[in-house]
Amino acid sequence: MLDTLRMLIADSLPTVTELDPPIHEADIRVAACALLLEIAHADRRLSRDERAVILRSLTTYFGVDDRGALELIAEAERQWSERVDRSAFTNQLLAEYDEDQRHVLSDLLWDVAGADGWLGDHETLLTTQLSALLGVPARRVERDRPPAPPLDA
Numbered sequence: 001m002l003d004t005l006r007m008l009i010a011d012s013l014p015t016v017t018e019l020d021p022p023i024h025e026a027d028i029r030v031a032a033c034a035l036l037l038e039i040a041h042a043d044r045r046l047s048r049d050e051r052a053v054i055l056r057s058l059t060t061y062f063g064v065d066d067r068g069a070l071e072l073i074a075e076a077e078r079q080w081s082e083r084v085d086r087s088a089f090t091n092q093l094l095a096e097y098d099e100d101q102r103h104v105l106s107d108l109l110w111d112v113a114g115a116d117g118w119l120g121d122h123e124t125l126l127t128t129q130l131s132a133l134l135g136v137p138a139r140r141v142e143r144d145r146p147p148a149p150p151l152d153a
Contacts, residue, residue: 105134
């Protein structure tokens, strides 16, 4: 069902070669990207795998090409670094995204958190908190949490 929902969202967004409309200060795409970056930086470094998942998420769900995705990342990084209180992003997303869109974003947060093959405690806590701030029910957040990687024997 989630894959179907993801396909519906992706199919409803045209792929463009430039950001149209252009990025603006209160762009909802920037707010979503900022949360993806926050998860990626939770362990104090942005891995190549995390960046790749963010790029793929932006090109798949935001209807932009690679160049547009890089522009969104640059603006989200700028806004993310300037804010102490991240609630502006979650409040905007809560107001402008419907429930299904917020659920997809929560899933994307998990995708980024686990992209480097390691789901640390801080990433888990932060993803759970951000999903809750997006109004995603705790039982759904827990259900969608990726399984822990197997312990090496």
